[in-house]
Amino acid sequence: MKFSAILALCAATLTVGAAPTANFVYTSGQKFYLNGLKYTFAGTNAYWLAQMSNSDIDKAFSDIAASGVTTVRTWGFNDVTSIPSTGTYYQLWTNGTATINYGSNGLAKFDYVVQSAAAHGLHLIVTLTNNWVDYGGMDVYVSQLDPSGGGYHDLFYTDPTIQAxxxxxxxxxxxRYSSNPTIMSWELANEPRCAGSTTVASSACDTTTITTWVSTMSAYIKSLDKNHLVAIGDExxxxxxxxxxxxxDPSVGISFDDNILVPTLDWATLHLYPEYWGEADNVTEFGIAWIRDHAAVQKTANKPVVIEEFGVSIANQSEVYPYWWNEVLSSGMTGDAIWQSGSYLSTGPSPNDGFTYYPNGTVYQLVKGYAALLKLRG
Known part of the structure; x- marks a missing residue:
């Protein structure tokens, strides 16, 4: 039996989660709900929040909330091999031993991110590791724990010691957060693939490798946390x-069609960067088709689907984004999260990777208008 057929059978016989807990976002069909009312997923990304001062975190959330956004995706990872002189980190690796940082520059700092988000009426998506080298991620686990020394990236998904x-x-x-309703969902990883930034894939890695890992880890989270949603965080x-x-047909180890059927996943994600995917001459049209095709799978699987990252070069944003947002609205896709929100902070502008929009810009106003339309659509 094909792996996708097995997943379909499991999805038909196992429901995700129990009755919803008061004040926690939950899913029903293709929508999110909160306390019996539809919850609009009008989102943005701000991976850098925990690296800022408390007052700057407040400023960032104030700017985000003023745009009408309801949901913010941010990093719940920073793996280091030496203690940084400044900033927040969550896990220190030393000769294969990991020490979680609960201090004021660790999880205690993230406590304030959660507190400030709640004060501004926002919910958080927290991503728990990274496929890429930025802020540590999977390659650190592999380099610290790979018993063979081969360094294949996909050992992260298969090696029992790394999984543990x-x-x-x-x-x-x-x-720490299982009873906190400000967190809407956990994500297993940012953009998981068979290969990473500094490590290559083994010949054995395919879509089954990552789908099996997704099934295992989402079930593990569900066994510990009955309140929060779970998604992958993939492209x-x-x-x-x-x-x-x-x-x-990229052969990078991800099959959206298979993964959305994993019964312990509550919702599914997609990202959209046509200029970096060989579609630089077809940015608008490719994006429309990409959204439409995922929305079709959403309807078949009857689960929420969110385009949780998207971006084009700054010169094209105000021209391209309205077409993509209109497709989200018309296709019935559950929601979106633009990459990424910016603010003017005490130290200057927040990180700008070429996609960032700021409160005084045209895109910020477009975000505001689209969030209002998405709320009207329901």
Whole structure:
């Protein structure tokens, strides 16, 4: 039996979660709900929040809330191999031993992120590791714990020792926040793939490798935390061989069609960066088709789907984004989270990676208008 068929059978016989807990966001069909009312996922990303002062965190959330956004995705990871002189980190690795940082520049700092988000009426999506080298992530686990020394990136998904270390880290977050309704959802990883920034994939890694890991880890989180939603945090790659553009048959280890059927996942994600995916001459049209095709899977799977990262070069944003947002609205896709929100802080502008929008800009006003339309659509 094909792996996708097995997942479909499981999805038909196992429901995700129990009755909703008061004040926690939950799903029903293709929508999110909160205390019996539809919850609009009008989102943004601000990965850098925990690296800022408390007053700057407040300023960032104030700017975000003023745009009408309801949901903010941020990093719940920073793995280091030496203690940084400044900033927040959550896990220190020394000769294969991980020490979780509960101090004022660790999880206690994230406490303030949660507190400030709640004060501004916002919910958080917290991503628990990174496929890429930024802020540590999977490659640190592999380099610290790989018994063979081969360094294949996909050992993160298959090696029992590495899996146990990831579970230990995840459990620290869950034990701290499982009863906090400001966190809307956990995400297993940012953009998981067979290969990473500094490590390559083994010949054995395929979509089954990551889908199996997703099934295992989402079930683990659900066993510890009955209140919060769980998603992957992936780019939504299809694996549909044939005459398709690269993102529909990329062979990077992700199958959106299979992953959305994992019964212990509550909702699914996709990202959208056409200029970096070989579609620079077809940015607007590719994005529309990408959204439409994922919305079609959303309807079949009957789970919420969110385009939780998207971006084009700054010169094109105000021209392209309205077309993509209109497709989200018309296709019935559950929601979106633009990459990424910016603010003018006490130290200057927040990090700008070429996609960042700020409160005095055109895109900020577009975000505000679109959030209002998404709330009206319901």
């Amino acid at each position: 270390a990831y579970k230990t880290y995840v459990s620290a977050w869950i034990s 939504g790659w299809f694996q549909r061989p044939g005459a398709q553009p690269y993102p529909y």
